[in-house]
Amino acid sequence: MNRITATYDIESPVGVARAAEVLAGEQSTGTFTRLAAETDELRARSAARIERIEITGSRATPSLPSRKAGNSYESGLVTVSWSLDNFGTSLPTLMSTLAGNLFELAELSAIRLVDMNLPSAFAMEHPGPQFGATGTRNFMGGHQGPIIGTIIKPSVGMNPSETAGLVQTLVEAGIDFIKDDELQANGPHCPFDERVKEVSRVLNAHTNKTGKRVMYAFNLTDEIDQMWHNLELLEAHGGTCAMVCINSVGLTGLRALRNRSQMTIHGHRAGWGIYSRSSNIGISFPVMQKLWRLAGADHLHVNGLANKFTETDDVIAQSATSVQKPITEGGPAHLAMPVYSSGQTVWQIDPARALLGNDDFIYCAGGGILSHPNGAAAGVIALRQAADAARNGISIRDYAKEHSELQAAVDTFPETRVALNSSVPNR
Numbered sequence: 373m374n375r376i377t378a379t380y381d382i383e384s385p386v387g388v389a390r391a392a393e394v395l396a397g398e399q400s401t402g403t404f405t406r407l408a409a410e411t412d413e414l415r416a417r418s419a420a421r422i423e424r425i426e427i428t429g430s431r432a433t434p435s436l437p438s439r440k441a442g443n444s445y446e447s448g449l450v451t452v453s454w455s456l457d458n459f460g461t462s463l464p465t466l467m468s469t470l471a472g473n474l475f476e477l478a479e480l481s482a483i484r485l486v487d488m489n490l491p492s493a494f495a496m497e498h499p500g501p502q503f504g505a506t507g508t509r510n511f512m513g514g515h516q517g518p519i520i521g522t523i524i525k526p527s528v529g530m531n532p533s534e535t536a537g538l539v540q541t542l543v544e545a546g547i548d549f550i551k552d553d554e555l556q557a558n559g560p561h562c563p564f565d566e567r568v569k570e571v572s573r574v575l576n577a578h579t580n581k582t583g584k585r586v587m588y589a590f591n592l593t594d595e596i597d598q599m600w601h602n603l604e605l606l607e608a609h610g611g612t613c614a615m616v617c618i619n620s621v622g623l624t625g626l627r628a629l630r631n632r633s634q635m636t637i638h639g640h641r642a643g644w645g646i647y648s649r650s651s652n653i654g655i656s657f658p659v660m661q662k663l664w665r666l667a668g669a670d671h672l673h674v675n676g677l678a679n680k681f682t683e684t685d686d687v688i689a690q691s692a693t694s695v696q697k698p699i700t701e702g703g704p705a706h707l708a709m710p711v712y713s714s715g716q717t718v719w720q721i722d723p724a725r726a727l728l729g730n731d732d733f734i735y736c737a738g739g740g741i742l743s744h745p746n747g748a749a750a751g752v753i754a755l756r757q758a759a760d761a762a763r764n765g766i767s768i769r770d771y772a773k774e775h776s777e778l779q780a781a782v783d784t785f786p787e788t789r790v791a792l793n794s795s796v797p798n799r
Contacts, residue, residue: 375453377489383482385442391479392450396420424451434481435652461497463623482652488659495703498666503636505709505732511612520755521549521736536570543578543586545749552591554642572609589615589638596628619643623667630668639669658694671709678788679714685792718781719788722762754781
């Protein structure tokens with residue numbers, strides 16, 4: 373296959389079929405009028421094709437503000453394809469084509485990019501995740517089971533030594549993974565260089581003392597030259613994970629980081645709600661995560677089940693499983709690790725694991741660890757016990773009867789019911 377296909381959920385005042393024609397023309401050879409240079413031969417070679425149209429309904433008013441009025445607003449799913457020859461395997465040009473000016477067309481009163489299929493050439497030409505789950509575990513000394521993690525809180529306000537003090541508490545509690553908050557990068561109050569030095573001193577001392585290497589995702593989001601400097605500093609201090617806010621630096625920034633990195637890249641999707649919150653406009657996570665993985669992200673945030681944000685559990689399930697599927701048919705699979713976070717406690721780890729059918733995920737809990745009545749160490753242990761119960765197919769309440777840390781967590785944190793339409797167990 374040498375064509376890229378994309379499926380859009382659209383609504384239009386001029387009808388879905390006509391809107392599809394406008395979309396295909398705008399995003400390939402055409403414009404608002406036929407050009408003299410747009411020959412039949414050129415169109416046959418380079419024009420986007422409408423592959424499929426499925427009408428799904430209509431409504432009396434537009435879903436989004438629309439300059440072009442209609443008597444009714446028809447909705448439907450439209451699949452369009454482009455020749456690979458139009459733009460090769462360039463990710464920025466692919467993004468400009470799939471999600472460019474078409475979002476502004478007056479003929480569309482709603483448009484959302486919901487699916488995308490790529491030729492295997494993309495998987496062959498792009499590096500993809502350098503380490504993924506296996507490499508992440510190797511950095512951690514062969515860690516088994518899900519990776520239990522947490523986030524530095526307060527998000528901002530602490531200086532480097534105060535941050536290192538919290539890290540000391542967390543590593544002594546037995547945590548596997550710690551990450552900077554996305555709001556903390558290189559501010560005057562907590563400069564990146566000083567934070568790396570102070571925190572690395574704690575991490576390295578803990579490794580020397582216990583043999584356990586805790587992975588810390590330092591947020592090095594910045595200009596490209598500065599991110600490269602940050603990478604060099606992390607490498608000099610034995611760093612194993614570079615965190616980057618992928619919507620902030622874009623695909624080019626992520627790829628530039630991947631090209632220089634000798635450690636795992638932790639992709640934080642801060643700002644994702646801009647693309648995902650409305651059903652009437654935006655891009656689905658299963659589409660974007662393919663591009664982020666091609667550009668080199670080893671870990672990708674997928675939100676968490678029963679989270680504090682707006683995405684439903686079914687959306688989280690789709691996002692989490694998509695990260696562990698091959699990007700294309702043929703070529704490297706480029707699998708990444710999903711990162712669950714947002715209001716996570718012992719209650720969600722069973723269905724989170726059941727979605728994937730494996731332990732290749734990072735499970736980040738803030739209050740779910742630090743708010744345990746017996747302290748942070750007991751909070752970490754309780755999450756491990758909840759994961760053991762999930763792996764062995766035992767009810768969390770039954771397992772808690774013989775594991776005091778888990779019992780205290782069950783008694784402390786309100787039971788969270790995960791609402792999935794699929795048949796995922798909720799023990």
